[in-house]
Amino acid sequence: MEGIMSEKYAKLAKHWLLRGWIDTPMTVVNLDTCDVRHLTKKGFYVAESCDGRTDFDSLAFLPEHHGLLEALIKEGIAEMCQEGDTIEPWQHYRKANNPRLTGIHWCVTGLCNLNCRHCYMESPSGRFGELPFEDIVRLIEQFERANVLQISLTGGEPFLRQDILDIIAMLAEKRIHLSQIYSNGLLITEDHLNAIRKIGFSPSFQISFDGVNVHEYMRGSKGIEWGVIDAIRRVRAAGFQVVVATSIDKISSGRLIDTYELMKGLDIQSWHIASPQEAGNWRKTTTALSLNEEADVYVPLLDRWRKDGKPFYIQLAGFFRGGQTSKKEAPIYGKSDGNVRPEYTWESYDCGTCREQPNLLPDGTLVPCPAYVDSIMQERMPNLLHEDLSKVWTKSILRKIADIKKKDLLAKNPECSACELFANCGLGCRASALMETGDLMAKDPISCKLWKNGHKKRFEDLAMTVTNREIGL
Numbered sequence: 001m002e003g004i005m006s007e008k009y010a011k012l013a014k015h016w017l018l019r020g021w022i023d024t025p026m027t028v029v030n031l032d033t034c035d036v037r038h039l040t041k042k043g044f045y046v047a048e049s050c051d052g053r054t055d056f057d058s059l060a061f062l063p064e065h066h067g068l069l070e071a072l073i074k075e076g077i078a079e080m081c082q083e084g085d086t087i088e089p090w091q092h093y094r095k096a097n098n099p100r101l102t103g104i105h106w107c108v109t110g111l112c113n114l115n116c117r118h119c120y121m122e123s124p125s126g127r128f129g130e131l132p133f134e135d136i137v138r139l140i141e142q143f144e145r146a147n148v149l150q151i152s153l154t155g156g157e158p159f160l161r162q163d164i165l166d167i168i169a170m171l172a173e174k175r176i177h178l179s180q181i182y183s184n185g186l187l188i189t190e191d192h193l194n195a196i197r198k199i200g201f202s203p204s205f206q207i208s209f210d211g212v213n214v215h216e217y218m219r220g221s222k223g224i225e226w227g228v229i230d231a232i233r234r235v236r237a238a239g240f241q242v243v244v245a246t247s248i249d250k251i252s253s254g255r256l257i258d259t260y261e262l263m264k265g266l267d268i269q270s271w272h273i274a275s276p277q278e279a280g281n282w283r284k285t286t287t288a289l290s291l292n293e294e295a296d297v298y299v300p301l302l303d304r305w306r307k308d309g310k311p312f313y314i315q316l317a318g319f320f321r322g323g324q325t326s327k328k329e330a331p332i333y334g335k336s337d338g339n340v341r342p343e344y345t346w347e348s349y350d351c352g353t354c355r356e357q358p359n360l361l362p363d364g365t366l367v368p369c370p371a372y373v374d375s376i377m378q379e380r381m382p383n384l385l386h387e388d389l390s391k392v393w394t395k396s397i398l399r400k401i402a403d404i405k406k407k408d409l410l411a412k413n414p415e416c417s418a419c420e421l422f423a424n425c426g427l428g429c430r431a432s433a434l435m436e437t438g439d440l441m442a443k444d445p446i447s448c449k450l451w452k453n454g455h456k457k458r459f460e461d462l463a464m465t466v467t468n469r470e471i472g473l
Contacts, residue, residue, distance in 0.1 A: 010069060011052040011081045012091050017175070018048060019147050020095035022394070028077055034102065034149045034177055037077070043068050048093055050078040052086035090175045096147035098390040099399075103150040103179065103357040104143065105370065108136070108167060110362035112156040114184055115220030117285065118247050118276035120373050121361075123156040124220075128362040130156070133163050135385060137170065139364070142389040144174045152203075154182035156362065165195050172199050180243075182206045185231030186224060193238040204241040204269070207232055211259045214252035229266070236267050243270040249287040253297045260301055264311050273298070274317040278435060279374035291446065295319060295455050302462055318450055320459040344426035346407040351430060355402045360384065366392060368401050371431030376438065377401075401430065401440070412441040421451045 012018070015031040026044040028037045039047055046068040049056065056069060072078035110121055110128025121128055131139075143151070151171055158164055158181060171178055178201040185207040196203070207228065210218035215225045235242050244263060248256065256273070263271050275289050276282045289297065298316040305314055305323075313323035349355055354368035361367065364385035365378065372378055382392035392398055409427045410417045416427055427433075428444020436445050450456050 006057050007083060008056040009052055009054070009081050009083045009085070010050045010056060010073070010078050011085060011087045012047070012050045013076055013079050016077050017091040018044075018093035019149075020093065021098060021100040021147060022096075023099045025095060028072075029149060031175055031177055034179070036100075036102070036149070037075075043072075047072060047078070050087070051092075052081050052084060055083075094147065096145060096390060098146050098393045101146050101148050101356075101358075101389075101393055103152065104148055105152050105154065105357050105359045107154050107156065107360060107362045108158050108164070109156040109161050111160050112184070113160060113186060113221075114157070114224070116281065117218055117220055118249075118280075118282040120277050120280035120282065120370065121156065122280045122374075128156075130161065130362050131364065131385075133166065135364070136163075136167055139360070139384055140167075140170050140174055140176070142384060143176055146389045146393060148176055148389075150177040150179045152180040152182065152357075153178065157184055157187060159183055159187035159192065165192070165199070168196060168201065169199050172201065177201075178203045180204050180206055182208075182245075183231075184208050184219070184224075185228045185235075188231050188235065190234070190238070193235065193240065197238070202240060204243055205235045206243040206245055206272075207235070208245050208247075209259075210247050211252045211255040212262055213258070214255050218247060218249070218252055229262070232266050232268065241269045242266070243272060244268050246271065246273045247276045248273060248289065248294075248297065249275065249285065250289055250293070251287055253289060253294075256297060256301050257304065260304065264308070268312050270313040270315070270323075272315040273301075274315075277371055279371075283374075291449055291453075291455070295458065298459070299462065302459065306463065316459070318447065319455055320463065322463070343423050344406050345423070346405070346410065348406045348426065349402075350404040350406060350409060350426070351402070354430075358398065358402075366398055368398060369431060371429070371435070375431065375434050377434060377440065404430065404441075409441060409443070413443045416443055424456070425451045 012028070017029055017031060019027055019029050024038060026039040026041070028039060028047050029035065042065065046065050050072065056066065069078065073080065107121070107128070109130035110123055111126055111130055112119070112123035115124045153167070161167070168178055181203050183205060209215055209228050209232070213225070215228060216222050232242055232244065246259065275294050278288070282288070294317060298319055302316065302320060305311070310323040315321040351368070359367050359370045359372070361373065364383045365381050366384055366389070367373060367378060367381045372381070380397050382396045382398055384392070406426055413427060416422055419425070425447050428447025430440055432446050433442045433444040434440045
């Protein structure tokens with residue numbers, strides 16, 4: 001009938017929600033993938049109107065608004081709906097009073113059922129203990145207020161906590177995504193896996209395995225090797241993705257090729273190998289590999305992996321990373337192939353990881369990343385049992401470290417500004433510099449050696465040589 005206006009309603013698609021922080025006030029976020037899309041004022045106006053109640057055919061919306069709505073629908077962020085088909089309460093806009101905090105790497109316990117030679121947290125000693133569930137609840141409430149998007153759970157051994165499923169369920173209730181669980185694998189049961197899936201999460205599992213016939217030596221416990229291998233198989237059979245983390249020394253590194261063959265048969269998605277950090281229990285070791293020794297161990301492994309068609313993503317400490325990987329299994333910072341170098345500038349922030357996902361220790365201490373544990377900076381870090389997360393993420397010594405830029409480091413290390421490798425090295429890692437030199441602002445000597453001693457080029461050339469052989473050049 002003439003004169004009657006049409007009506008047009010839309011709502012945010014399932015798993016999409018509106019969030020903001022003081023530095024990024026207007027975003028739409030996918031709860032399952034933690035994909036963050038920045039919005040303009042007009043884009044935010046349209047997205048916030050996707051509530052199932054706002055009529056897009058009203059005079060409040062211009063053609064450009066309709067174009068933005070079509071773009072949101074095309075991207076799967078919004079969908080058309082009937083009037084009154086409203087979004088869930090948690091999808092509505094909520095702004096946190098702190099800079100953006102994508103995630104937290106959370107050690108929910110400092111206790112462990114193993115006695116690993118290289119545990120940086122000295123878990124068997126119970127140094128960090130674990131908090132009661134009442135404090136856990138208060139921490140998760142802080143996460144919610146700060147608009148933390150995702151959590152990874154680790155320990156110690158997280159499955160030692162009898163309330164681990166209650167913790168995971170509360171994360172789901174607060175609409176905080178569980179991205180990954182780190183475990184030694186031995187305590188993971190079918191009931192755990194079924195319950196996690198029923199709660200609604202599908203995290204990847206990072207399971208520690210230090211090598212065929214040497215795992216028990218590295219982990220300080222007998223009779224566990226086949227239990228870990230069985231755990232990897234069960235987690236994969238349950239449909240979860242698996243990342244295997246391997247720590248090596250002069251003794252265990254001789255079994256890497258055998259371990260590689262095992263990994264190929266376990267259908268894992270990613271394999272991370274490195275020499276342990278000189279912290280905690282590992283400070284007592286006499287079997288640590290030198291940088292040159294570690295490089296020599298990785299060369300035949302990389303060659304075989306390439307010849308086999310890159311069966312999984314691989315990371316060889318700081319020497320190489322690359323491989324075939326799906327978007328879902330990649331961490332929030334993304335994965336680049338081993339022959340793609342970073343490009344740092346004077347204005348680059350020093351570390352993306354500590355700006356996106358700091359590490360929460362079992363006693364409530366928040367550090368930039370796990371590598372700061374057992375460092376001289378640890379005691380200066382804020383504790384969330386005494387200070388609110390939003391506050392310390394806005395202003396604290398932790399925030400100062402997160403805000404370090406490459407130009408700040410160059411001011412302290414002027415010789416690096418003239419180095420032709422600066423754009424790739426960027427003066428390395430702050431935690432590594434701190435551990436190696438005692439100075440947070442010093443250049444990282446390990447990164448310097450990796451680049452100046454030709455280790456990086458050696459692995460890039462090896463990767464390119466094998467790639468050329470594969471295509472017949």
